[in-house]
Amino acid sequence: MRKKNAADAADAAFCARVAEGFVEPGDAMPDGYRATLIRQMSQHAHSEIVGMEPEGNWITRAPSLRRKAILLAKVQDEAGHGLYLYGAAETLGTTRAEMTRQLLAGEAKYSSIFNYPALTWADIGAIGWLVDGAAIINQVPLCRCSFGPYARAMQRICKEESFHQRQGFEIMLALARGEKAQREMAQNSLNRWWEPTLMMFGPPDGESRHSAQSMRWKIKLHSNDELRQRFVNMIVPQARYLKLRVPGSPKKDRRTGDYSYGPINWEEFRNVIAGNGPCNRDRLRARKKAEEDGKWVREASAAFAKKHLERRAA
Numbered sequence: 423m424r425k426k427n428a429a430d431a432a433d434a435a436f437c438a439r440v441a442e443g444f445v446e447p448g449d450a451m452p453d454g455y456r457a458t459l460i461r462q463m464s465q466h467a468h469s470e471i472v473g474m475e476p477e478g479n480w481i482t483r484a485p486s487l488r489r490k491a492i493l494l495a496k497v498q499d500e501a502g503h504g505l506y507l508y509g510a511a512e513t514l515g516t517t518r519a520e521m522t523r524q525l526l527a528g529e530a531k532y533s534s535i536f537n538y539p540a541l542t543w544a545d546i547g548a549i550g551w552l553v554d555g556a557a558i559i560n561q562v563p564l565c566r567c568s569f570g571p572y573a574r575a576m577q578r579i580c581k582e583e584s585f586h587q588r589q590g591f592e593i594m595l596a597l598a599r600g601e602k603a604q605r606e607m608a609q610n611s612l613n614r615w616w617e618p619t620l621m622m623f624g625p626p627d628g629e630s631r632h633s634a635q636s637m638r639w640k641i642k643l644h645s646n647d648e649l650r651q652r653f654v655n656m657i658v659p660q661a662r663y664l665k666l667r668v669p670g671s672p673k674k675d676r677r678t679g680d681y682s683y684g685p686i687n688w689e690e691f692r693n694v695i696a697g698n699g700p701c702n703r704d705r706l707r708a709r710k711k712a713e714e715d716g717k718w719v720r721e722a723s724a725a726f727a728k729k730h731l732e733r734r735a736a
C-alpha cells in the first residue's frame with residue numbers, strides 16, 4: 423500500500439513537471455515515459471523511411487520534369503524526417519542500429535498506410551493530399567508535446583509537411599480539372615486511400631491502449647478519434663472544391679459542425695498492422711536490402727572516423 427502511494431505521488435509529480443515545460447534528455451523521467459517515447463518516435467521514424475517506398479517508385483514515372491523534381495525533393499525530405507526522429511529518439515538512450523534491428527525483425531511497427539500500393543499517378547496526389555494532410559493534423563500538436571527533442575524535430579517536419587500536402591493537392595487539382603479519364607483516376611485514388619488514411623490515426627479511443635497514459639504525460643495532446651474527426655472536417659470541403667465524392671457521403675452535423683465518416687473496417691487495420699497488408703512483405707524486403715546494400719558505407723565511415731580520432735589523438 424505504502425509502495426503504491428509512493429508510486430502515485432511520483433507519477434503525480436511527473437505529470438505536474440510536464441505541465442511546466444519541456445522534459446529534456448538529461449532530466450529525470452519515469453521508465454514508462456522513456457519507453458513510450460522510444461516506441462512512438464522510432465515507429466514514427468520508421469514510417470517516414472518506409473513511406474519513401476510507394477512514392478520513390480514514381481520518381482522515374484512522374485509525368486514531367488517539374489513533377490519529378492518536386493517528388494524527388496519530397497521523398498528526400500522524408501529521409502530527413504526519419505533522421506531527425508532517429509536522432510531525437512537516440513537522446514533517450516537507444517541507438518539507430520537497435521531501432522533498425524527492431525524494424526527489420528518485425529518487432530517495431532510503422533504506419534499502416536504504407537502497406538498499400540501506389541498504383542497510378544493520382545495515388546501520388548492522394549498520398550500528398552490525404553496522407554500528408556493526416557500527418558499534419560496528427561503532428562502539429564506534437565510540436566507542443568512534453569519531450570523537447572521530439573517537439574523541436576516536429577516543428578521543422580511540420581513546415582515541410584505543409585509543402586508536401588500542397589504538392590499533393592495541386593496534383594489532384596490538375597487531374598480534377600483535366601479530361602474525364604483524369605477525373606476518374608483522381609476519384610478512384612480517393613476511393614482507395616480514404617479509409618486507409620482514416621486508419622492512420624490509430625484504433626478508436628475505446629481500443630487505444632496507450633492513449634490515456636500518453637495524454638497524461640503530454641506525449642499525445644489529443645485522442646485518436648479527435649484527430650480523425652479534425653481531419654475529416656478539413657478534407658470534406660477540399661474534396662468538394664475538387665468536385666470529388668468522399669466515400670460514405672459525409673453529412674454535416676449542424677450542431678457540432680462535424681462531418682460524418684465511416685464505418686471503418688478495423689479488422690483490415692488489425693490485419694495490416696499484424697504484417698498481412700497488401701505490401702508489408704515488399705516493404706520489409708526493400709528495407710532489408712537497403713540495410714544490406716548500405717553496410718559497406720557504414721563500415722567505411724566508421725573506419726574513417728576511427729582513423730580521424732587516432733590522428734587527432736596523436
Ligand code: BYC
Pocket residue numbers: 461462465466467469470471473474500531532533534535553554556557560621622623624625629630631632633636642646695
Ligand atoms: N499504423 O494505443 P494506440 C507520415 C498501433 S509518417 C500502425 O492508439 P498510440 C508520412 C500502435 O503503435 C506518419 N500501427 O497507440 C511519411 C500500438 O501498437 P504497439 C507516422 C498503429 O501510439 C512519409 C497499437 O496500434 N506518424 O505521415 O497511442 C510520407 C495501439 O494503438 C497505427 C506517426 O507516427 C497505425 N496507423 O497512437 C508521407 C505520428 N495506429 O506499439 C507521410 C506519431 C496505432 O503497442 N504517432 N498503431 O505495438 C502517433 O501519434 C501515435 O503513435 C499513433 C498511435 C496515433 C499513430
